[in-house]
Amino acid sequence: MNASAPASYTWPRVDDRLRQAVGRQLDRSLSDRDGRGVIGEFEKEFASFAGTRYAVAYSSGTSALHAMCAAAGLGEGDEIIAPAYTFFATATPFAYEGVKVVFADADGWGNLDPAALPGLLTARTRAVIVTHMWGNPADLTALAEFCRANDLLLLEDCSHAHFADWAGQRVGTFGAMAVFSTNQKAITTGEGGVLVTDHDQFRELALLHGHYNKRAFQEINPQAPHYRYALTGMGLKSRMTTLSAAIGLDQLGKADDIEERRRAILDRFADVLDGNPVVSLATVDPERGSNGLYVLGLRFHPEAATVTAQQLTDRLIQHGCEFDMPGSTGVIANEPLFHRPERAMPWTMVPDVEPAVFPGAQRFIDTFVKAPLFGYAGDEQAVAHHLDTLVAVSKDVAR
Incomplete structure (x- = not known):
């Protein structure tokens, strides 16, 4: 590696x-x-x-x-x-x-x-x-x-x-x-x-x-x-x-060039990860739609690994990769803003919220890992490093 x-x-x-x-x-x-x-x-x-x-x-x-x-x-x-x-x-x-x-x-x-x-x-x-x-x-x-x-x-x-x-x-x-x-x-x-x-x-x-x-x-x-x-x-x-x-x-x-480069990188990850039991590319079936090319999204398969998704991510980060489990998104339904009884409620008052559970959302959150989707000429070293490291770490943690 x-x-x-x-x-x-x-x-x-x-x-x-x-x-x-x-x-x-x-x-x-x-x-x-x-x-x-x-x-x-x-x-x-x-x-x-x-x-x-x-x-x-x-x-x-x-x-x-x-x-x-x-x-x-x-x-x-x-x-x-x-x-x-x-x-x-x-x-x-x-x-x-x-x-x-x-x-x-x-x-x-x-x-x-x-x-x-x-x-x-x-x-x-x-x-x-x-x-x-x-x-x-x-x-x-x-x-x-x-x-x-x-x-x-x-x-x-x-x-x-x-x-x-x-x-x-x-x-x-x-x-x-x-x-x-x-x-x-x-x-x-x-x-x-x-x-x-x-x-x-x-x-x-x-x-x-x-x-x-x-x-x-x-x-x-x-x-x-x-x-x-x-x-x-x-x-x-x-x-x-x-x-x-x-x-x-x-x-x-530059949109055509951005799309071409990012889609080529996404396709490259798809080819290399084909058959990987630990992680797979998290993209919709190409017969139904195409990905919007914002990030490189991965689906972690916990049943095939000896570590959690967070532990896998931590190992990748230790090798200088920019993988992470998103912190800026989550189940937003329990935020107090959505439970104010009326718009005129003073902002100094915070409503009590009884947390709701959304199992589908939680399953996704627990198994989604992302990385930047590089898109410029000259990014080849970064792409290769992320891909090689992901393959190697996946082998290390596979059951």
């Missing part, structure tokens, strides 16, 4: 082309008040990338999800079904607005299990939001069918899934709206998020959540009732910065 550790994973690679893109923007504008500058250019390119009519850029994925909640018209008295296992921002903007978040257990990929939906439906359910965890697309066929049958909005959190598809269709195009995070993701703006949709009204209402005044006056239909909010918007400012948009345009220009 090669014990020498290669350089740590960094994203994005700051090359001359990216430096020049940011430098040109410094000379062009540091603040765009409408969609005729670099922010509008980035949105146009992102919509083309995502396969949607519209894209609206925000300062973060969380702020884009907040705009999604507002554009969907969700508020106090409404309910939304959300995954129990996800990054918390999938659901927190809805809770902030007073929407009751009802949590569904996870399937074998860590995604919202469609089989859980019928038992969670009430007269107040207005929408379902799904996250494509770690790049694996959720079962959008079943989710879309359920939402159509029950007159619900399907909303997608595609933060992990920039390059994913389901049944040959890009994720982010199945529901009424979708959000992509663009911080340290496969397509990055440094910090940022993007809401995409095909619907005129959702786009206009999303614009009012963070983009206002000049842009709203220019782009919202004057005949629409919400046009009267053009000056003030919804009272918030959360648009993306021009420098972030410039970074994003650079990255979108």
